Amino acid sequence: MNCERILIAGAGGQGIVFLGKLIANAALETVPHVTYFPSYGAEVRGGSSHCQVILSGREIPSPVAHQFEIMLILNEESFSRFLPQLLRNGLAVINSSLCSAEPAPNRLLVPATQTADEIGDPRVANLVLLGVLLSRRPLVTPARIEGALRAALGENKATLERNLAAFHAGLAME
Amino acid sequence: MNCERILIAGAGGQGIVFLGKLIANAALETVPHVTYFPSYGAEVRGGSSHCQVILSGREIPSPVAHQFEIMLILNEESFSRFLPQLLRNGLAVINSSLCSAEPAPNRLLVPATQTADEIGDPRVANLVLLGVLLSRRPLVTPARIEGALRAALGENKATLERNLAAFHAGLAME
Amino acid sequence: MTTRKQYHLTIDSERCKGCDLCMAFCAKDVIAMGTAMNSRGQHYARPTAPELCIGCLQCADICPDAAIEIEEEQS
Amino acid sequence: MTTRKQYHLTIDSERCKGCDLCMAFCAKDVIAMGTAMNSRGQHYARPTAPELCIGCLQCADICPDAAIEIEEEQS
Amino acid sequence: MTKRVLMTGNDAVGEGAIRAGCDAYFGYPITPQNELTAYMANHMPEHDRVFIQAESEIAAINMVFGAAVTGKRAMTSSSSPGISLKQEGLSYLAAAELPAVIVNVQRGGPGLGNIAPSQADYFQATKGGGHGDYNLIVMAPASVQEMHDLTIQSFVLADRFRTPVMVLTDGRLGQMMEPLVLHRGRPPVRPAKPWALTGASGRPSNLIRSLLLDDGVLEQHNLHLQRKFNRIKQSILQYEELHTRDCDVLVVAYGTSARIVKGVIDEARSKGLKVGLFRPITLWPYPSARIRQLAARVKGILVVEMSSGQMVEDVRLAVGDRTPVLFEGRMGGAVPLEADVMAALRRILRRRKGGTRS
Amino acid sequence: MTKRVLMTGNDAVGEGAIRAGCDAYFGYPITPQNELTAYMANHMPEHDRVFIQAESEIAAINMVFGAAVTGKRAMTSSSSPGISLKQEGLSYLAAAELPAVIVNVQRGGPGLGNIAPSQADYFQATKGGGHGDYNLIVMAPASVQEMHDLTIQSFVLADRFRTPVMVLTDGRLGQMMEPLVLHRGRPPVRPAKPWALTGASGRPSNLIRSLLLDDGVLEQHNLHLQRKFNRIKQSILQYEELHTRDCDVLVVAYGTSARIVKGVIDEARSKGLKVGLFRPITLWPYPSARIRQLAARVKGILVVEMSSGQMVEDVRLAVGDRTPVLFEGRMGGAVPLEADVMAALRRILRRRKGGTRS
Amino acid sequence: MTSTPSTRPPRHVATRYPLYHRPASLKPVPTHFCPGCGHGTAIKLIAETLDALGIRERTVGVAPVGCAVLAYNYLDCDISEAAHGRAAAVATGIKRCLPDRIVFSYQGDGDLAAIGMGETIHAANRGEHIAVIFVNNTVYGMTGGQMAPTTLIGQKTSTSPFGRDQATTGAPIKICELLNTLEAPWHIERVALDGPAGVRRTRKALTTAFQAQMDDKGYSFIEVLSPCPIHMRCTPVEAVGLIKEKMIPYFPLGIYRQNGQSMT
Amino acid sequence: MTSTPSTRPPRHVATRYPLYHRPASLKPVPTHFCPGCGHGTAIKLIAETLDALGIRERTVGVAPVGCAVLAYNYLDCDISEAAHGRAAAVATGIKRCLPDRIVFSYQGDGDLAAIGMGETIHAANRGEHIAVIFVNNTVYGMTGGQMAPTTLIGQKTSTSPFGRDQATTGAPIKICELLNTLEAPWHIERVALDGPAGVRRTRKALTTAFQAQMDDKGYSFIEVLSPCPIHMRCTPVEAVGLIKEKMIPYFPLGIYRQNGQSMT
């Protein structure tokens, strides 16, 4: 496996950290080297939030990337801030519900918040984006994501269902 | 004036610090260079107490002496501890009421506590010793000591009287 | 001649965080959560039945985000 | 036969600091400050009228320096 | 293959402490170490160990003092401002020769600063932020695995030398997740602690103190402490070297900075640039002798830190005038960029060997 | 001749503060600085200024913070353990760029230690005992006169650079009495303080803070602070030189140690030994450049401190490999003996010029 | 910023007047607080009070770290940060230097009742002429919902994951009651943001506190029971209910000290 | 050490028995306290209590700085120093690690009520199973007689040279009353070394406190009004009188909390 550097960015409350940890956990058993790194801890309310996940076949010297193969962008602010760090041949999956990005070859525009809202919770937009991503780049199998979701949300049935629904909606898109 | 390094030593409560400051203050206007240095602050109860006063015609580089021209020794413990630091041609004025020092050429044995007790307060033994010292070595005039005493104890008439009495008793001794 | 009072609610959609508190405390069901989203992706409250408003200020008082302003009109 | 109690006071001259408290609280004037001095140059308390002692322990209790010990003798 | 688990660095420290036999943990909330306190809140009770959320950082370090006097293994953790508050307590622990482990998950300063990772508490940790002549043993992990392993080692060293040990890390290592292999088996052996306060039963009463008023006693105690610190200096140095055999430029960096530098070195080597990394793992004692050796062979040394340049002083002290020592760093929670480090390396490589110090 | 008064160093600091226009003093008892707090209790009310005995050292430094935000001249004082407790507060003052004067009358450490004089808080004062990248300006008086004068200067520097200034002294200087000439005339001019919090009347509201969460803002603030610190380095260095023109050995010492060394130098010169003294008065910024210059001419440098050897690192950093730097010191409240210093000087004089570092 | 008027602007403007407008002392920016957070309400009320009493221009506030610290982004008066727990000391320094200004601190329960307990009691005991506004939301909000001294028995937080256990952590501390044992305080009152009526009582309490200082009376302390829906782990509406049902029974509302006299 | 028997040793030893002997838990060395200092009395009483309850060998004491710190020179049980004000935290650490040992702290008023206020209240609130012995002598003794939180109004100290001024420094803090607002404490009592009877009540209070811990009951707090003749600026006998006439009227004696129930 090559090195895939993934940036996930959005606003506080959009489940950025949750999504990053989810991917890292899902990859743990099949990807030789994994790091997850959040931009901020809990001490700041609101504001922006982003995190990085690196999946790699060889040792990851620096867990801090400044260029990315993959981006999941959840809002406008993150789009303008981070897109310059996307590699030319990278892929950005963008929440077009909250982001006025123009279409471009390496961009996938996904009305994630809208889709999530229809599922009943705009906060699961993150899983919609992940579904779309994995449908294009099979970094980990959907089953491992589902397993990781179950492990993370086990007790909370309703939330789990909404997350799974959003993920599947994403996987099935286009 | 030469450099006179004076050590005053005894137990807590014997007025060691008071005596040192008194000499320094009395010397302020007539002696070009004066330093006073206490061994301990107030944070220790009981135990021993000592201080140094240096009177000198030229600048005093180090206020910390380890050899002394003059010593005022108020108790046994101080005697055995400090006497080795007396210069060969120095002078030690020793409170023989509380100290079993043998007579010797450079020692003046003075029953200071006894004398003070007779005056009505064993705690003014310090002034007795000072009186004796100044009667031998006129470092400062008795009038300046009296002035300094008055400045220090002004409001407290009874104490002032006892101190003056002890000082004069010392001056008049032998 | 009876003076009729009318109340004008303004809810700042950018301040509103959709906490539902105004709705919960409005006795007259004047306010409801809208379906539109503001720039932070949050639904926000809308005065859906302003004509019912009695100007009691329950909503403005409870709103943590000072999103609601109310004016009174006499006619 | 009446048992007569007698009390033996011991005041440790090296512990005593001459604070006068025992004297102040002894109802029987058993204790007085001595004129001798201990090794620290302090006067110390002495039981000057031990025969008056009634063993009430006022002195031992109040003594901050645990300088006073009292024994009772029955005869 | 041994089972890997994915954990944040903060959790890995917590699990390390538990597996090291930490008997008592005293914490207080502060970002970016909150996960650690939460971890201990969750897991210490399971093991019937003591967990207290103290009323303040100062209370926490003094509870550690209390636990340590009983001979138990005790720990606290915080982040920069909270660690500043513990300075008196640290000085007391060192003075009273009490084993304890203190974790500083550094954040951006000074003042309240921010909650991004930083390495600006290096001086405070290594030179004695508290009063008086003492040193903490300071361990600097650079991976989640080391967060775990060095925490365990810290308990061992604390007991061995009767002295407080600090794990100096930062919010990046604390909050990042990596797979790691957990320590297996029993906690490291506990040395006998005849000095501990457990009730004076069948022995003379014990006394733990640092107030030494009698003439000369405090000086003697300081001489004793300095002898101990010298013994520590000679016995526990740890560092990692990468490509130091044939490098023209040596980079010295620890913790998160060292991770970033590793990335740069990979790239530099791939471009044929002879660059090596020296990563101190013990920050106190500092591996000065080894750095001095390496200095003789290189054109220059680049120190990379997330600070205004603190460890660089220890490198300069080690190196003297042997070779130029340059600094590249960022402050206030910012992380050095690989590109900047690379540029600095190229600047040094362009120099001739043995110039004067910059 | 100007009138001389006899005062303890502690009182001289207090009177200096009052004559510098100190508006508010916040203290807490600790030996050996108690005379200073008592002095302020006696005299601040006379001048209608603020005196508060705070409930703790931490409260005191934060009251100083409060007074400083209003633009008033504020001071606190303590001794080693109490200063350790103020480290968070000092970092906050530096971060928020608030002028204030802090006096540390050092005592023997670590821990509770004793109440004898010491210089073992040098690192804490000069390298930042608190968290984050900041420096205090540190002034080191060596006489009662300087206790007075440098206190006044400290208020001026604090205002000029909007930064906390520490007067680093010790119990010996604090409690010793010497005659001194008191500052006469008005307090030094106060610069305008448009940033001060006085109520937002006729201007936009002011904000004093050190929390800078927004991306990059804390880094910018740190860069700003570092530029300021560099400006300070270039403009306020103070030191005293004695017989440095023709010396074979240079002694570097400050404060009480320097006084003792002066005694030794008098004696050495009288015996024909070419010994000089370099006494830093500002400990931060440190007069490194001048020491480096002097180092080129001497056979060796002897650093004398009442510590295990802290300032010696700054001397070594300044000197590099130019000349050997030796250390002579005592810890735990003990004062270096003139005889020991003399012996160390003779050892260096026996060496040949320019050997390697010891 | 776009706003959504419920109706078009009417013609006869003369007869239309504001019943409630955002206070001028509140900066015109949206807050970063979570939806339904009581800090928004409390800060709004402080702004209203500054407006009502006309003291914005001579007020200096102190905001220590906690979600409270963001107050300085929203209140348009002079404000100083304070280190965690030290607001009372900072406010003391300010007030002593500026005795004719109005000084208040705005503190969370972690800040005031845990690390800041000493400073709080001593400032109250000295009778500093300041107003202390104490936002009791039963948790450390900013740091992610840890147990506070005011956390209710059984309440789950990230550091009391099995619910607060009275045997090992003690009972929630009642600060008003504690301070009421001191002699100096002028006014001590506990209010709650448990609904619009509570908001109004809170507004009144704040007015009393600031007015007391304008009249140079002494130390005022207003404890505000406040929702932190995020860490109370419920919706904003439920959080308000929780205040009513769980908090108020334990932390009784009312005036504990009035005009320097204890009311209990 | 020489001792001065009042009479020669009698013949019939069999009928002679000790009414009062120095307790075995008190080391046989003279103390460094000033003449008439209440610390001597209090430490003597602690030693007696350890003897009486037979717990010397399973007791760990905590002595913070203050004249109190010298307790460790005189009490013959395991003792730890604590940093100024932090005895309650240190004692907490000890007790949690050694739940079956008897743990007490011995603290002055500067220590406990000024810098240590936070630790004191929080340990009490957690209901730590420790005994806190609080020696209230209205001053900072060891550092030379500065004002303490307990200094009486008008009392001259080195930092209140014109007498303590209530307007700027507040009133003396009543710690028993303060702690009695908390839920956890098991026993809170104020006694005074104002004479032999006071000494006996103090002995009894100490016994209650240590016994409570032997029975695993909870937190006990004994405040001892105590003379510091040096800094009260009078003779030891006058100091005892001062306690009676000035201190007790302000700091009422009695049991504030018994068996976990408030008595007020």
Ligand SMILES: Cc1ncc(C[n+]2csc(CCOP(=O)(O)OP(=O)(O)O)c2C)c(N)n1
């Ligand atoms: C010395 C120090 N310790 C800890 C912290 C971390 N911290 C920031 S805010 C806070 C407390 C937040 O709780 P609270 O005061 O109740 O305010 P809330 O956020 O709930 O309104 C803490 C512990 C800090 N910044 N400084």
Ligand SMILES: Cc1ncc(C[n+]2csc(CCOP(=O)(O)OP(=O)(O)O)c2C)c(N)n1
């Ligand atoms: C951090 C710190 N601050 C201050 C001191 C100085 N200090 C020593 S004892 C003491 C207080 C003494 O008063 P108290 O607790 O009332 O005890 P007392 O001597 O009166 O019995 C103080 C302030 C210290 N050692 N450490």
Ligand code: SF4
């Ligand atoms: S003013 Fe009263 S009636 Fe009108 S919307 Fe608000 S709460 Fe409802």
Ligand code: SF4
């Ligand atoms: S109370 Fe305010 S923030 Fe909450 S939904 Fe209503 S308008 Fe929006």
Ligand code: SF4
């Ligand atoms: S026991 Fe009673 S009567 Fe006897 S000496 Fe003591 S106080 Fe006096």
Ligand code: SF4
């Ligand atoms: S009470 Fe004790 S110390 Fe005081 S005078 Fe009597 S015997 Fe001596």
Ligand code: SF4
């Ligand atoms: S965490 Fe709680 S207190 Fe902080 S902003 Fe969110 S709801 Fe408010």
Ligand code: SF4
């Ligand atoms: S100073 Fe006071 S408390 Fe300290 S020993 Fe002397 S009398 Fe006792």
Ligand SMILES: [Mg+2]
């Ligand atoms: Mg809170």
Ligand SMILES: [Mg+2]
């Ligand atoms: Mg006291």
